[in-house]
Amino acid sequence: MDLGQVSEYCYNLTNSYLEIKNQTQVIADTQDAIRLTKRYFLQDIFPRWSPLSCEISFSYNGGKDCQVLLLLYLGCIWEFFLNSVQDSQYDRQYHQYPLRSLPTVFIDQEETFATMEDFVASTSERYCLSLYESVRDEGKKLSMPEAFDQYLKLHSDTKAIVIGIRYTDPYAADLKTIQPTDDDWPDFLRLQPLLHWKLSNIWSFLLFSNEPICGIYGMGFTSIGSIKNTLPNPHLNVDRKDKPSLLFQWEIAHAFGKTDDQDPEVNVSQVNHKDLALLNNSNEKYLPGWYLTDDSLERAGRVKRC
Numbered sequence: 001m002d003l004g005q006v007s008e009y010c011y012n013l014t015n016s017y018l019e020i021k022n023q024t025q026v027i028a029d030t031q032d033a034i035r036l037t038k039r040y041f042l043q044d045i046f047p048r049w050s051p052l053s054c055e056i057s058f059s060y061n062g063g064k065d066c067q068v069l070l071l072l073y074l075g076c077i078w079e080f081f082l083n084s085v086q087d088s089q090y091d092r093q094y095h096q097y098p099l100r101s102l103p104t105v106f107i108d109q110e111e112t113f114a115t116m117e118d119f120v121a122s123t124s125e126r127y128c129l130s131l132y133e134s135v136r137d138e139g140k141k142l143s144m145p146e147a148f149d150q151y152l153k154l155h156s157d158t159k160a161i162v163i164g165i166r167y168t169d170p171y172a173a174d175l176k177t178i179q180p181t182d183d184d185w186p187d188f189l190r191l192q193p194l195l196h197w198k199l200s201n202i203w204s205f206l207l208f209s210n211e212p213i214c215g216i217y218g219m220g221f222t223s224i225g226s227i228k229n230t231l232p233n234p235h236l237n238v239d240r241k242d243k244p245s246l247l248f249q250w251e252i253a254h255a256f257g258k259t260d261d262q263d264p265e266v267n268v269s270q271v272n273h274k275d276l277a278l279l280n281n282s283n284e285k286y287l288p289g290w291y292l293t294d295d296s297l298e299r300a301g302r303v304k305r306c
């Protein structure tokens with residue numbers, strides 16, 4: 001699929017989720033969350049910075065939040081494109097989709113899980129991303145602001161960057177949908193249209209999407225930092241008496257475009273052997289990340305490895 005086709009696919013995926021009727025409260029809440037995110041993109045953001053130019057970039061690290069936002073973003077770009085050609089005297093078929101690839105930035109840090117890197121590479125092809133990867137400098141650890149600074153030097157047309165942060169993330173409670181970067185960061189506008197999303201909304205939409213999900217989540221991780229500070233979430237340990245049960249049977253069974261002969265399991269990417277070696281060190285077993293829906297426990301796996 002080229003970028004136009006992927007965008008149209010994401011538009012149809014989003015509409016299909018919005019059309020679900022009489023299911024769970026989580027689905028109804030997620031539909032509201034999607035409507036608000038769409039409104040931010042189509043009414044507040046795109047009229048100021050066109051997604052069909054190089055003014056907007058997308059920050060992507062293969063995590064669940066930015067993947068959800070990427071699917072919505074692509075669908076909204078398609079809708080924006082449809083709206084922009086609507087008044088033309090020529091039929092839609094005579095208008096070419098103006099973008100071939102989506103400007104995207106990935107800060108590849110020293111201790112990123114290999115599975116995550118593989119996932120970023122495979123989804124970069126799948127979603128036609130023009131992916132800038134920050135240079136890994138083993139001698140000197142590049143901070144996030146430094147890495148973004150390098151990106152902006154190479155992509156000087158960039159005015160705003162889409163970020164998949166949510167209110168429940170650390171230090172995010174007071175963030176705004178559109179805001180400038182802090183003083184100690186390079187200058188750009190942060191576009192944050194996912195702030196209001198809860199963990200349950202993320203899993204509901206992502207599992208319904210039938211898109212591949214980074215394999216690390218299948219191993220009991222719920223939020224992914226670096227190898228050194230992220231473990232499977234202890235609340236998903238299968239030996240716990242109070243372990244959560246699955247809330248998303250409907251989404252998995254009725255996933256978008258699922259065919260009868262498709263594996264009934266969730267579509268997760270393959271775990272890299274380097275990470276398997278790391279994770280198989282212990283005999284503990286964990287439920288997949290999407291069993292956890294309590295936002296306050298999402299980062300319970302972020303601890304220091306001894």
Ligand code: ATP
Nearest residue numbers: 059060061063064065066106107163164165223224
């Ligand atoms: P998870 O919480 O499961 O790891 P996530 O990575 O999408 O999912 P966060 O870690 O909370 O979410 O990060 C918030 C957002 O910041 C991401 O959605 C992404 O837009 C941006 N971001 C974080 N780390 C990077 C990175 N290394 N490179 C580019 N963007 C990043």
